[in-house]
Amino acid sequence: MPVAHAIKNNLLRHLAPEELAVFGPDILPVHLPKGLVIAAAGGPIEHVYFPDSGLGSIVVVSPEGNKVEGGMFGRDGFSPVQAAVGSSTSPHEIVMQTAGSGHRITLATFLRVMERSTSFARVLACYSQALAIQVTFTALSNATHTVDERLARWLLMCHDRMDGDELLLTHDYIALMLAVRRPSVTTALHVLEGNHFIRSERGRIVIRNRPAMEEFARDAYGKPEEEYRRLVGQPPADRSNIVMLAP
Template identity: 55%
Template sequence: MPEIGMQPKENRLLALLPPEEYAAVASHLEPCETPRGFIIVQADAPIEHAYFPCSGVGSVINISPEANRVECGLFGRDGFGPTAAAVGAGLSINEVAVQVPGFAYRLSQGKLLDLMKTQPVFASLLHKSAHVLATQAGFTALSNAVHEVDERLARWILMCHDRIDGDKLALTHEFIAVMLAVRRPSVTTALHVLEGNHFIRSVRGLVIVRDRAGLEEFAADAYGKAEEEYERLLGPLRKSTTLADPTTATFCLLPGS
């Protein structure tokens, strides 16, 4: 369940603001729960708010004229969405939806743009975050073109693990297929490959990360470049937590309908 009392500084970008800019931005933030399936913005629709997650994961989804869907990026407490809000685009060409439930703070698009004019660090952080998400989208395209499905799944698990502190993820096989741009049976096969290598353990709908280092090695060049760019520009992506028992990092995969 999302934590109603989460503070804005649980979002990495807001936490990086100097005190005076944080105060200016925080005074306009509106708290909101973001349940799974919540639509931050529809494709080709006006942008009303920018969301700064404190927990949960949002997906940026491209939709073709024939209604084919594929995830091109994801973000959580590390960023904000839609990034088009920061350039005054007005409309979002992507759908941005919540896939892992959580909690966020939001700003109206108009107030976001006003604050960017008067708060230079805030504006700089939003520009850097938008750049990193674009970098991630580019490497997602590369990975979809050159990597096997199991490597791409390993990359996705790592990207989610970066953002959730080992919380359970209630995700359908159907959506994983959308994220990886594959058919649902390929998702099941890829999960079996990762489990066979002892990187994860799948029990009653739970996928438990057993060996993150092994998962990173398996993902190889499918994972890491966008994360390195984030850390170069914005600092650590993951919270510095140490788990006594690595099997406490869990993901929940629900059967697709």
């Protein structure tokens, strides 16, 4: 008998069941543990991943080894996006920052399905544009906003892609993602906690008052999210989408 796998990834859920069936047995459910390197900087793209849960980071690595997060993805997208233009090499390091699960397909299957399904190709193109907008606004925020506001924006973005209000994130990892020193993260967390936006413990942050934190973040947050909704759209109201894998 075929095996049914629930799909929570927003891009795949925009496809009709008959379009999902084009993947056949080549789309495989996978666990995405924290720290999993989906692709190394300058390394080959062997599989394309569609998370159902968890958070992934697109990390820019300089020739000297300096790192900063350029983009974030979860069930809203797929990675590596370079696969959508036929590239077999990732210019960035792509790593899971919190554990989750999802589906993956080989690069060859991904390209084959793109050629066969215009709907699939279109939703990939729309997401790639939305991600590009996210990246440009990250650059703007890094240049114009305080660390407190940048941290509020980043936590809101994490919260968007997670179930529940608990984020398992260490100070060291946040510092790497924001390209600031660890003491700056600690100070910024104290500011957000003092305003009762969050509760911060070792390796754990709980969102307490999201609306107030959105107001605090000001124009650091919102425009890329608005563009994502315009380009890709919200997931269908029916959350029962499945893909049938052949035996």
